[in-house]
Amino acid sequence: MKKFIRISLIFTTIVIVVVVSIGLGLRKKIDKGNYYQIDKNKEFIMLGHSHPECAYNDTLIDNFLNLSNSGESYFYTFLKLKKIIPANKHLKIIFIEFTNNVLDKEMDEWTWGDKYINFRLPKYTSSMTLSDYQLLLFKNWRATLNAEPPTLKLYADFLLSKSNEIIKKNDWGSYVPLERDYLAHDLKRIKEKKDSVLNLQKEESKINIEYLKKCVAICESNNTKLFFVRSPLHTQYVSNNEERLQTIYRENFQKIPWIDLINFTQDDSHFSDLEHLNYKGSVNYSKFFDNFIKRELRNFDDNTEKLNGILKLSSN
């Protein structure tokens, strides 16, 4: 029996050493490579969840790259920024979506919930420090450990593919045109006063705001200009935390310009549902945003003063 235990332990140790060594080796190789570079002509990038993912058609906005990803909490936005900013000194502005549901307790689930960890963590593991990893491990150890094998596979696949664009290869985000139409359904629910889907939870995700602060800090330390944006929402979108959102902004992020485009359009035909622009809406909005960048932000240094605080804009 003792022999069995001894040999099992030796064998298990060898397996662990092999797996960990391969994992660390792959990570080191990726860290050394120039894999996080974005096209030099992309000077503006957009980060956030599904609201900006569906709103910014980056083929219509000059020098703009939409790297938003649906279901993304600020934890993962931060992991993206950690790699993107140092590797892309040419970036002029980073836009981060700052809207009502970022306070929602659901953001915790988006950070360490089973299904989110499983497909999101492998993509960003190379950006994680021990403290980031500890957070996930502490909150959901099973899913975090389960995400290790796909992580290893993803990086091995990436290196074997000989691609040099991890952002594209690992799908760090892009514009997604929406064709679905759930607006009528949502409006009907509101009419029937079954609007629980729209009422955001009272409990807040503190961790999400913590990581937004980290996003701000990393931009500041790299002298990269950061803007918050609130993408258009339908006028019937009910949010019970507007005041709280404003307070959090004033208390923590006052120095970050916040471009508030919540009321950009009231046209139902532009919405896929209450929170997301559809393809038509995104085309219209993206053209506006392209103009806005050209008009106001191209040489933002001159306009920083003007843009500080909350800038309310609409199509009118």
Add this chain to the structure above:
Amino acid sequence: MLFNSIDFVIFLPIVFLLYWFVTQKSLKAQNVLLMVASYFFYACWDWRFLFLLAFSTVLDFYSGLKVDQSTNINRRKMWLTISVLINLGFLAFFKYYNFFVSSFAEMIELLGFKANIPTLKIILPVGISFYTFHGLSYVFDIYNRKIKPTTNFIQYSLFVSFFPLLVAGPIERATHLLPQIEKPRTFNYFKAVDGLRQILWGFFKKIVIADQCAELANEIFNQSADQSASTLLLGAFYFTFQIYGDFSGYSDIALGTARLFGFELLRNFAYPYFSRDIAEFWRRWHISLSSWFKDYLYIPLGGSSGGNWMRIRNTFIIFIVSGFWHGANWTFIVWGALNALFIMPSIIFKTNRNNIEIVAKGKLLPTFQDFYKILITFVLTMLAWIFFRAESVNHAISYIVGIFDLSIATIPAFFSAKLIVLITFFMLIEWLGREFQFGLQNFAFKWNRIFRWGFYVGLLFIIFISSGKEQAFIYFQF
């Protein structure tokens, strides 16, 4: 709890160490430990159904005693009937109620009447088909005076609930497992190492072969109407390896785990895809179920003693019942019937026992004739699996019709060279190990330790990078 979960990776060493280091001096303590561990293992899925498991255990334990104690044949029959009716009643309710109700409603509607019979939202208790059959075999064997009932409830309870076989078999017999539970077990290094190798091979089959085949097979079957003939054929091929890797992988893990605790479970698979006819296939596929049906259904129906007609009738009955055992869907019944049809020529011409030994025994390669027979059997099996996998009989038929199309000559979508290489490697190891209990049992066994361990570490690494999704085993739903 799934075998392919982190929970099991933690659970197994803890139970193993407690079993051999804390309770090793007392058989009773070891059995209690295994029983508690088994109930915990089951409770991780849904603790509420522990009551059903416990009730079924008490029922069969008590029925067994009563059957044995009754001197009057009518009383023996009565206790047997009570046990059978209640066991099958639970099975019928949890597994077949909605099927019976909806089938009845459809039949009524076909006759022109309006039927509005409500179906129920019933959760199928994991493993109910398996532990029900464990219990039934125990009572049947007592009734047939093959065994004496045990008076030790803990031992009987462990026989029913032993965690390696609790949720997906093999379907054990009291004559085989109970004596092992009743006797003290001693640790055997070689058996334990062999058990670990079998577990390793089981994980490879499940995680590397079955789960990866499943992803592609699901894509193809779920959108079969839009696929070319070659893609449909590839989908059937993937599923053929998915079901084998999944179920035989589970069985290997179960057998290997049991071996770590000093138990030998019934072998469930013996390289079925190297069979030369369908009769041989069914002696090599899910052996514990086939032998269960043979002993408790085929033989009581008269077996093959009453001439060809009796053999044909009984063969159809056990295949259809076996299909129905798998699930409450007409697809399983058609799958069973189709296998009965395939086996019929060998039943009629009495060639069903022509291929008893493993193919090409003692040789490296099969003869051309054997290879041809293996290929034909494989294709027939693959055809039948389409019904097993399809959502409905119509889906299966349209799937098969879709294969017979000119687009068979096109390059299939979802072709994965990597997966084909893995399947080839898998079948190669199986072929080389076909004279042993499991493919990996003897492979690399005589190599220098560095190479052997290197091979095992390599296998584990492939398993590791293929894992992470904790996909349930197909047979959990049965």
